[in-house]
Amino acid sequence: SEALILAYSAIGDYDDEVLVPEPFYANYNGFAVQAGMHVKPITTKAEEGFHLPKKEEIEKLITPKTRAIAISNPGNPTGTVYSREELEMLGELAKKHDLFLIGDEVYREFVYDGLKYTSLMHIKGIEDRVIVIDSISKRYSACGARIGCICSKNKDLMKALMKFAQARLCVPTLEMIGATYLANTTKEYFTEVNQEYQKRRDIVYNALKAIPGVVCEKPTGAFYVMAKLPIDDADEFAKWMLTDFSLDKETTMVAPGAGFYATPGLGKNEIRIAYVLNEKDLSRAMYLLAEGIRAYRQAKGL
Ligand SMILES: Cc1ncc(COP(=O)(O)O)c(C=O)c1O
Known part of the structure; x- marks a missing residue:
């Protein structure tokens, strides 16, 4: 920084x-x-x-x-x-x-x-x-x-x-x-970390692709995915996921997309996911996200 x-x-x-x-x-x-x-x-x-x-x-x-x-x-x-x-x-x-x-x-x-x-x-x-x-x-x-x-x-x-x-x-x-x-960290450490993140990337990407109406190309680096969702307002959706939605007392928190844009109005229906959880928690989080999108669309008549 x-x-x-x-x-x-x-x-x-x-x-x-x-x-x-x-x-x-x-x-x-x-x-x-x-x-x-x-x-x-x-x-x-x-x-x-x-x-x-x-x-x-x-x-x-x-x-x-x-x-x-x-x-x-x-x-x-x-x-x-x-x-x-x-x-x-x-x-x-x-x-x-x-x-x-x-x-x-x-x-x-x-x-x-x-x-x-x-x-x-x-x-x-x-x-x-x-x-x-x-x-x-x-x-x-x-x-x-x-x-x-x-x-x-x-x-x-x-x-x-x-x-x-x-x-x-x-x-x-x-x-x-x-x-x-x-600086003395071995190459093997990075190979292992890289493989782990690639697995996580695949979990998130495959789950997103299975949600009807989601637009997302497969990202090839870092540990983020930015996706366009079939919703009207990602700020509202992210808040709703925390305040109104839960399955067995669990939900998924996402970063709304608009904050990553300088042009007003862009990113309104986009979210960023950071795939920094282990595979099991990540799979569950993506399941909750898919269910959340379905329920949100129903609640808002989309
Ligand atoms: C693209 C990018 N640059 C810089 C930073 C900040 O890095 P640092 O923790 O070294 O200040 C971040 C942190 O998320 C980042 O995503």
Whole structure:
């Protein structure tokens, strides 16, 4: 989080813009605002697996105030992993319009179906425009630890960042010591974790596909699924699941989609599911969700 704020602070002036594919991690708004900038959304769609629109669509959004395009890859809340072609397309835009590309790659180990992960750092010819953000919080399930980093081959940018970092004084000492040990984690650990999350992804995706009227492409990364439901208002539905619905005193809590969009009105019938439960609890949660959708539609006459 702090790395993102520092990156925005180093590249932007007051009122500058950063283009971000929406739906996006909601804190991106706050991070940009803290640096005096604001997010301008590149709208992506559930029907297209939240992949990027055509280059011309993105280009239309670029103005003299645009400083950067920022992506979360793999994506929170979408679970989308961008292809090399998509990243190369962003690279072409960055070169043409003199932009930075910020890659929030905190989920880069969480990629499924044998996909080969491409980092923005792998794209040739844009080395001085790329800023990669990393963190220990997802990789080692250490979300409370405030340890992350900013990587860039742009020396001037790194000099500017150093000034901000010096004003930040220091990362927490105990967590830094802990993080040093975590760096020794074996490859087997990640293989096991990856297999486990892929199983969970399949449970959630298959359950969603079995619900009539749900729109959802299979996500290939991170631990999130974003789905369009056959309901009118996901805020209302999420609340109703907690206040009005229960089966054997159990229900499922979901994150309503609208909060992940900057464009008003979008995501109203979408939800995000984080598949961070064990297989048994997750299967039960998905059963409750399916039953909840059925009961909600009936109660609301949908
Ligand atoms: C895409 C993305 N970036 C950054 C963060 C924040 O990471 P950290 O805990 O390292 O501040 C999160 C946390 O959920 C995230 O989903």
